[in-house]
Amino acid sequence: MSETWIILGATSSMARAFSRQVAGEGARVLLAGRDIDDLKRAATDLSVRGAKSAEAVAFDARNPESFGAVISLAEKGEGMINAAVFVGSMPPQEDIDADPSLIDGTVIDSFTGPARFLQALAPIMEARGGGTVVGIASVAGDRGRIGNYVYGAAKAGFATYLSGLRNRLTSAGGHVVTVKPGFVDTAMTWGLPGMFLVASPDAVAASIMKAMKKQKNVIYTPFFWRYIMLIIRHIPEFIFKKMSI
Amino acid sequence: MRWNETEYAGWGRVQTAHGEIARPERVSSLEAILSEGSVPAMGKRRSYNDACLNSGGRAIDMTRLDRIISFDADKGVLEAEAGITIGSLARIFAPLGWLPKIMPGTGFATLGGAIAQDVHGKNHQVSGSFGQHVLSVTLLTSGKRVIATPSRNKALFKATMGGVGQTGVILSAKIQMKPCPGEMVMVTERRAEGWDEFLSMLDTSTATYSVGWIDTTARGDALGRGTLEEGELAAGNVLKHKGTLSVPINAPGFALSAPVVRAFNSAYYHKVPVKGRTSVKPLDEFFFPLDKIRNWNRLYGKRGFYQFQTVVPTAQAPALREMLKQIAGSSLFSPLAVLKRMGPGRAGHLSFPMEGYSLAVDIPNRRGAQALVSELERATVAAGGRIYLAKDALASGDAVKAMYPEQGEWAEIVNKADPEHALETDMTRRLNLRSTT
Ligand SMILES: Cc1cc2nc3c(=O)[nH]c(=O)nc-3n(C[C@H](O)[C@H](O)[C@H](O)COP(=O)(O)OP(=O)(O)OC[C@H]3O[C@@H](n4cnc5c(N)ncnc54)[C@H](O)[C@@H]3O)c2cc1C
Ligand SMILES: NC(=O)c1ccc[n+]([C@@H]2O[C@H](COP(=O)([O-])OP(=O)(O)OC[C@H]3O[C@@H](n4cnc5c(N)ncnc54)[C@H](OP(=O)(O)O)[C@@H]3O)[C@@H](O)[C@H]2O)c1
Numbered sequence: 001m002s003e004t005w006i007i008l009g010a011t012s013s014m015a016r017a018f019s020r021q022v023a024g025e026g027a028r029v030l031l032a033g034r035d036i037d038d039l040k041r042a043a044t045d046l047s048v049r050g051a052k053s054a055e056a057v058a059f060d061a062r063n064p065e066s067f068g069a070v071i072s073l074a075e076k077g078e079g080m081i082n083a084a085v086f087v088g089s090m091p092p093q094e095d096i097d098a099d100p101s102l103i104d105g106t107v108i109d110s111f112t113g114p115a116r117f118l119q120a121l122a123p124i125m126e127a128r129g130g131g132t133v134v135g136i137a138s139v140a141g142d143r144g145r146i147g148n149y150v151y152g153a154a155k156a157g158f159a160t161y162l163s164g165l166r167n168r169l170t171s172a173g174g175h176v177v178t179v180k181p182g183f184v185d186t187a188m189t190w191g192l193p194g195m196f197l198v199a200s201p202d203a204v205a206a207s208i209m210k211a212m213k214k215q216k217n218v219i220y221t222p223f224f225w226r227y228i229m230l231i232i233r234h235i236p237e238f239i240f241k242k243m244s245i
Numbered sequence: 246m247r248w249n250e251t252e253y254a255g256w257g258r259v260q261t262a263h264g265e266i267a268r269p270e271r272v273s274s275l276e277a278i279l280s281e282g283s284v285p286a287m288g289k290r291r292s293y294n295d296a297c298l299n300s301g302g303r304a305i306d307m308t309r310l311d312r313i314i315s316f317d318a319d320k321g322v323l324e325a326e327a328g329i330t331i332g333s334l335a336r337i338f339a340p341l342g343w344l345p346k347i348m349p350g351t352g353f354a355t356l357g358g359a360i361a362q363d364v365h366g367k368n369h370q371v372s373g374s375f376g377q378h379v380l381s382v383t384l385l386t387s388g389k390r391v392i393a394t395p396s397r398n399k400a401l402f403k404a405t406m407g408g409v410g411q412t413g414v415i416l417s418a419k420i421q422m423k424p425c426p427g428e429m430v431m432v433t434e435r436r437a438e439g440w441d442e443f444l445s446m447l448d449t450s451t452a453t454y455s456v457g458w459i460d461t462t463a464r465g466d467a468l469g470r471g472t473l474e475e476g477e478l479a480a481g482n483v484l485k486h487k488g489t490l491s492v493p494i495n496a497p498g499f500a501l502s503a504p505v506v507r508a509f510n511s512a513y514y515h516k517v518p519v520k521g522r523t524s525v526k527p528l529d530e531f532f533f534p535l536d537k538i539r540n541w542n543r544l545y546g547k548r549g550f551y552q553f554q555t556v557v558p559t560a561q562a563p564a565l566r567e568m569l570k571q572i573a574g575s576s577l578f579s580p581l582a583v584l585k586r587m588g589p590g591r592a593g594h595l596s597f598p599m600e601g602y603s604l605a606v607d608i609p610n611r612r613g614a615q616a617l618v619s620e621l622e623r624a625t626v627a628a629g630g631r632i633y634l635a636k637d638a639l640a641s642g643d644a645v646k647a648m649y650p651e652q653g654e655w656a657e658i659v660n661k662a663d664p665e666h667a668l669e670t671d672m673t674r675r676l677n678l679r680s681t682t
Contacts, residue, residue, distance in 0.1 A: 011270070011271065013270050013309060016270075035271065035273070037272075037273065038271040038272070038273065041271075041272070041312050041314065042312060044312070044313065044314060044315065045312035045313045045314075048313045048316045048337070049313070049337060186270075187247075187268075187270050190247055190249055190268055191247035191248055191249035191250070192247075
């Protein structure tokens with residue numbers, strides 16, 4: 001029996017790489033996002049690459065009214081329903097400094113929008129006896145830094161939410177993988193200064209697949225970010241507050 | 246769209262550029278960029294030279310526009326965005342029974358790059374060049390979408406095949422693929438003990454795919470010795486694709502110095518037994534042997550290398566032998582040297598192939614390299630042959646115009662499509678390729 005994968009934020013190149021992996025395993029894929037033209041192109045691509053079926057569906061994290069249609073479309077499939085969340089936005093911190101109202105949108109895109117969606121999906125997953133949620137958090141959520149602390153705070157919130165959701169879904173047979181990427185070579189980081197050890201979207205997708213198979217809870221990708229963040233988290237606050245990293 | 250200001254290079258790494266690059270991930274972003282004016286496109290920059298460089302200007306990296314647009318599983322007709330690589334097409338479609346008709350020696354070439362250089366494969370003598378199997382291209386040119394096929398916008402279509410990106414950004418293309426029985430190739434390897442034997446083996450080969458490796462360090466009686474690989478597609482599946490290795494840093498100068506290459510080549514030659522051998526290999530090992538080692542171009546150290554590829558008419562084989570002699574006598578050799586039989590197939594005005602023999606060699610960028618390449622280029626012109634615009638880094642415009650008699654006709658079509666010369670690259674400027682006189 002084939003599974004359904006809902007991909008939120010499916011226009012992201014990280015999502016594209018991941019969708020190709022699940023399509024290759026014959027899943028039914030629902031590509032949810034705002035740019036329907038692009039998602040339709042992606043859907044055709046996935047069908048040829050082995051998806052049982054692939055469809056584009058409108059989803060806007062800032063408009064909860066768009067959530068229901070995605071969920072009912074998913075329910076039309078038989079087997080397990082899984083969801084992968086790639087939605088997120090990272091306006092430059094200086095834009096936020098200039099216009100603090102940008103905080104709201106950043107938090108909705110990266111945290112509360114997807115959380116509300118998953119909250120509506122969870123009972124259906126429970127009723128079907130499990131399924132997998134993959135949530136893209138970020139190393140930026142592990143410690144607030146001057147360069148992007150609003151985005152970091154939203155991702156920290158999302159990671160905490162995922163931890164609670166894992167707690168909830170485990171008893172129903174479900175599983176939640178929290179993914180904390182370092183720098184990934186996508187549209188979000190293209191041309192930004194200060195990028196190093198940048199991973200390809202394909203490498204990230206492969207590590208997520210591996211993590212799902214091994215039922216990992218929280219992964220850093222590439223793996224060495226676990227150690228980088230271990231160090232960064234352990235810098236005492238009285239030193240950290242004077243640093244600029 | 247954010248522009249990334251960066252230093253970048255062709256595969257040989259001798260030529261570099263500094264400029265701004267955009268990498269759109271969806272068609273609407275590409276169209277938005279081009280609505281403000283034309284910008285040259287580049288693929289995976291597997292051209293060795295400056296064909297994919299635009300110093301001081303802007304360029305579009307097409308590699309994220311890599312989706313399949315349609316596939317007719319009965320006819321084997323595929324349409325895809327231009328940034329998809331030939332290697333991924335092989336990986337996706339071989340299990341479904343189809344393969345691109347023409348595949349260059351690297352799977353990392355993109356569909357757009359394969360068209361823009363009208364690339365050839367190990368089956369050129371049988372199946373012609375890449376552009377001969379293109380059914381249509383969708384170009385973004387001067388802010389408009391234009392579809393060109395062999396019968397519609399004919400002149401533009403022909404100028405696009407091997408047209409080094411000068412007719413517009415290739416957004417997508419439709420190609421005819423060929424049926425294939427599986428993911429394997431049956432490979433036969435035989436030794437050729439010297440030049441004459443090698444040529445006659447190439448001439449008499451009836452294999453669909455054939456390619457010769459030539460030992461450029463061999464001199465005297467052994468001059469021109471090497472091994473001929475012949476392949477036929479075969480049934481069978483690859484269970485697990487092997488991982489790749491990577492060259493993480495620039496190798497020191499001695500890594501590919503003359504004595505090292507001499508020793509390596511001798512061992513490589515003797516690995517094939519006197520009686521020859523036959524084996525079954527996965528497609529990518531046969532078609533893209535070098536792709537197993539990522540960034541192998543770093544083996545040549547930070548000064549990089551030139552690749553020289555020439556083709557001469559069949560009757561001019563002795564001239565090619567002289568060129569080989571010159572390389573063998575220079576100590577500027579490398580393990581990578583390929584001898585191929587070519588057929589007449591070509592799709593565009595500036596397509597490289599011609600009926601004859603082609604020799605491709607890597608030449609490390611050491612003292613004497615430029616002089617050697619210039620010598621070889623002179624010899625090519627004298628033999629009525631051609632050098633390849635995906636490889637050459639040193640030629641002059643006059644020599645190239647002499648080798649490509651249709652260049653003037655091409656330039657007229659291209660200058661109409663891009664009257665502002667916004668699509669020029671470092672190579673077209675170096676060779677003054679767009680001049681009609
Ligand atoms: C190891 C190796 C083996 C090779 N073997 C062969 C071989 O056997 N036969 C052969 O013919 N070649 C061979 N090549 C050369 C290679 O196939 C060509 O250089 C090819 O063009 C590379 O494709 P690319 O996507 O990297 O294009 P690039 O090198 O990035 O670009 C090549 C040209 O295409 C243009 N271009 C690229 N994409 C577009 C687009 N979307 N729209 C418009 N213009 C575009 C660029 O402007 C440039 O002029 C080999 C190269 C390597 C490194
Ligand atoms: N790149 C990195 O280095 C990195 C590192 C750590 C974590 N991440 C996270 O990885 C995820 C994928 O990002 P990416 O790097 O691939 O960048 P991206 O291309 O910008 O992807 C962000 C995705 O979120 C979608 N999105 C944003 N706001 C939305 C909204 N209101 N409603 C619906 N969709 C919305 C975008 O859709 P549209 O196409 O409609 O805009 C896009 O698909 C993000 O969560 C990001 O925070 C990235």
